[in-house]
Amino acid sequence: MAVEIPFRREFSFEYGRLEPVAPMIRRIVARNPSPFTFRGTGTYVVGSGEVAVIDPGPDLPEHVEALLAGLSGERVTDILITHTHRDHSPAAQALKAATGAPTYGFGPHAGGQRGDTAIEEGGDWDFVPDVTLKDGDQIAGNGWRFEAVHTPGHTSNHLCFALPDGGVLFSGDHVMGWSTSVIAPPDGDMAAYLASLDKLLDRRDAVYWPTHGPAITEPQQHVRAFIAHRREREAGILDCLHAGIGQIDAIVERLYVGLQPGLRRAAGRSVHAHLVDLVGRGIVESDGASTPDTSYRMCRN
Numbered sequence: 001m002a003v004e005i006p007f008r009r010e011f012s013f014e015y016g017r018l019e020p021v022a023p024m025i026r027r028i029v030a031r032n033p034s035p036f037t038f039r040g041t042g043t044y045v046v047g048s049g050e051v052a053v054i055d056p057g058p059d060l061p062e063h064v065e066a067l068l069a070g071l072s073g074e075r076v077t078d079i080l081i082t083h084t085h086r087d088h089s090p091a092a093q094a095l096k097a098a099t100g101a102p103t104y105g106f107g108p109h110a111g112g113q114r115g116d117t118a119i120e121e122g123g124d125w126d127f128v129p130d131v132t133l134k135d136g137d138q139i140a141g142n143g144w145r146f147e148a149v150h151t152p153g154h155t156s157n158h159l160c161f162a163l164p165d166g167g168v169l170f171s172g173d174h175v176m177g178w179s180t181s182v183i184a185p186p187d188g189d190m191a192a193y194l195a196s197l198d199k200l201l202d203r204r205d206a207v208y209w210p211t212h213g214p215a216i217t218e219p220q221q222h223v224r225a226f227i228a229h230r231r232e233r234e235a236g237i238l239d240c241l242h243a244g245i246g247q248i249d250a251i252v253e254r255l256y257v258g259l260q261p262g263l264r265r266a267a268g269r270s271v272h273a274h275l276v277d278l279v280g281r282g283i284v285e286s287d288g289a290s291t292p293d294t295s296y297r298m299c300r301n
């Protein structure tokens, strides 16, 4: 039986308006809706008076202007970046120029190369954090304290940011309510992604605020469903390989029934990510390197 993911897509907001969404937390949504960003990038503001901003968003001047207008009379002290995709980090530059606040992140974009064809929003190769964070690092401000949680998978440099005192986790693109995450090699890594989901199951966060879409109020149930969904997908891919279907396009054709044409390439990348993982585990082999175009088969032994 197919795994049911409890997707959440009810999302009320107004573009260009910084709005309170929970105690200590405000959000403003950028006007960059797409099949990968849902209604757009949700930029979060934590605290009041002296605030932290999480994921300033795409290079969209009107978004930064609206954010600054919403914060008039307040001071941005810290700019936190979950990962270096172009819908998350580019506006850090303008926000830093306007406020002087330092930027925090795991590190610059990694995996692949500048100019690679992007599956979703593509890498922001220009972002370099002022302060490099590793798993468990803390950032303390006026009335709030963040803990960085390294969650590679969607990208190798993905961080979630927890507010341990509030039971809150800003989950970036690692766990979203409206959709599964795109895992696109080489920077996207299925084994790392699944390990990063397991990592969240060991935590006690009560609510997740993803960068796209609404909050997740039953996070453990949601994360378990994502893990089950990927295991089910992996089983489907293994069935294809046992049946001699070893090309990614053919596997997508067989497994993704009713897929929107615009999402085919993303589905192909997901299947590729599973195949790279299966090759790494010695279960599957390929003709040559594990590229999207090669043919895959079960290891014979």
Ligand SMILES: [Zn+2]
Pocket: 083, 085, 154, 173
């Ligand atoms: Zn992303």
